[in-house]
Amino acid sequence: MSAQDRYERAARKAQADGRVPALSVALHRADREPWVFTVGDSGNPAHPLTPDTRFRIGSITKTFTAVLVLQCRDEGLLDLDDPIAEHLDVPAHGDATVRRLLSHTAGFQREPYGDVWDTLVAPDDAGLIAELDRAERVLPNARRWHYSNLGFAVLGQLVAKLRGSTWAAVLQERILDPLRLTGTTLEPPAQAAVGYIVDAYSDAARPEPQTDLGGVGPAAQLWSTASDMATWAGFLAHPEIADPDGKVLSTATLEEMRFPATTTNETLWSIGWGLGLILIPHPKRVVDIGHDGAMPGFLAGAYGRRGNGLPPGLAAAVLGSSGTAGEINGLVPELLRLAAELDPAEIRPWRAAPPAPPEYRSALGPWWGEGTQFLFSWHGGALQARSAEAPADTPPAIFEPLADRPDVLRTVSGRETGELLRLTRDRDGEVIRMHWATYRFTRLQEGFDGGLASDGPL
Incomplete structure (x- = not known):
């Protein structure tokens, strides 16, 4: 059985075990053609499932917002230790620093004020900032990690203010266009998959509503393809390969973003957090860099893997149209493991070099x-x-x-x-x-x- 046959079998098993209506996966590396595979039904009669089918990527969106923030820093528009009140007119919590928001250590409550996930109505850009005084600081600044969509929504508004534009327009101009991520959009296109909640006790699947996140968009709004997300994960983990000229962000800045700022648990140091990036360590100095995503009816994961002896530019993404199947996220590290084991990096011969000066x-x-x-x-x-x-x-x-x-x-x-x-x-x-x-x-x-x-x- 070839390596690609093993990848396909792993994907089919995840789709069947997780009962995922539609699954799209991609595996990218610098020394091979991309591998892309789909299995299932898009739920969209006019647009059957293909590699171009779009899925909601949820919180993977945060990694884009984080890169936009670091672009601003590299251009001198802000310092990571600036309190947000230096750049945004906020009614409360203005002492929260950019760095703390990026690493989820500012203590912001998880969501904007109100029951957004009951009403499915999110505040617009202005409303998000105007109601910041109604949101809690649930933990003291820098006390510990606490995940916050609200924090990243504020960062998105910060980018828009500094650029004199909208978050969506800045994203398109400064990331999507330069990296040619043509399958990544703010709104669902015609070929979007339908997202489902799958019944735990039968094979029934109910479509979930599509929710526009408005001012919370910088935290979780985007739609994309598995191939685009594998490309993006490869950029986050291997910018020296994906963006050697630093058109989007320098290799040094991505290294800074990847350095652990905190852990998610005080006793189980199995997940770290950098500046907007999830860091998952493995034995032998191997680490996965990327993010997971969840929205009603969808789960997603996109990670690049770094470490000695690995295939160059190794990255994978898995997008699924179920909001309940953990197999979707579990497939990402499995594909990365299989790629490293079944199709390892070529061993380059040693060659003599000039002596030391x-x-x-x-x-x-x-x-x-x-x-x-x-x-x-x-x-x-x-x-x-x-x-x-x-x-x-x-x-x-x-x-x-x-x-x-x-x-x-x-x-x-x-x-x-x-x-x-x-x-x-x-x-x-x-x-x-x-x-x-x-x-x-x-x-x-x-x-x-x-x-x-x-x-x-x-």
Whole structure:
């Protein structure tokens, strides 16, 4: 059975076990053609189920809003630690910072004021802000993670205000068009699937109403295809592949968004939250980056997977027309696992490269710091270091020399990121001592008083 046969079987099983009326899945990677598959019935007689059928993606919409916010930050329109009152005229909760709203740690109540999910009537843009004083701060600022659609709705209004436009127009211009996400829209097109609630005790399925979220749109409004969402998840996890020129957002900023800001549970650290992104760690330094979504009649998930030895640009999306089938979200990691196991990344042959520059060759080899051995090496055109005791899959620290001080290098990734490495040389120019994050590194194992460990008691 081929890898694609296994993917199809997994999708068919999820659709059958979850009793999902329509399921659309996509698996993308940089070294293969996209794999897209559908199974079921769209519920739309005029438009049978195809890869172009549109599903509601719910809260995956938040990842788009988060990227729009970070675009504003990168262009100097805001700082992540600005209180929203600096940019929006709000009647309450103006001290909530942009960063806290992005990471769901501002303490906002989950939904806008009122019983939106009873009435299915959401406030418009102006009403959302005007009624902010009627919404609760259910937790103190920065106390812990608490999911909030209201918080992301406010962020969407913030983007609109800063851009002098609407959230929808900014989204189209600054994300959808540049990444060619032509299947992603604010409103359901003619080829939209019908969303259902499936009866728990029979095979009956009842159509759910389509709800326009108005001012809450930046939290959950969008419709899309599985292929578009796999492309988007690939961008979130692998911008260096999906957007190498940084037209939408720089790789460095996506790295910032992916760094865990909080966990969702104080005892089970199985899900983390970055700046608008869900982070799901796996063994061997593998992590899934993306978001799930839920709206009446629909569930969705879109994640990219990062880690050593994985296929480049690996991402998957699953969209389904049932609001109750957890199998929809469970299929995403299963497809990513199958892709990595059944069709692994190609192993590139090692090739000799130019040696380290003469001025850094005497820094290579074993050094001792804090009583522990570190190995300094030159790979990929940069000085690197790693603890001799670290597992083999531990990323090394990587250094870059300061432009005007070649014997002072900045740690740009890995252990002690941001800290300086200072080289001390003898009269012949050989490196005889180093200081990394101010800790002394020597060729022999020394105590903090400079005495050799091998000398024993004084």
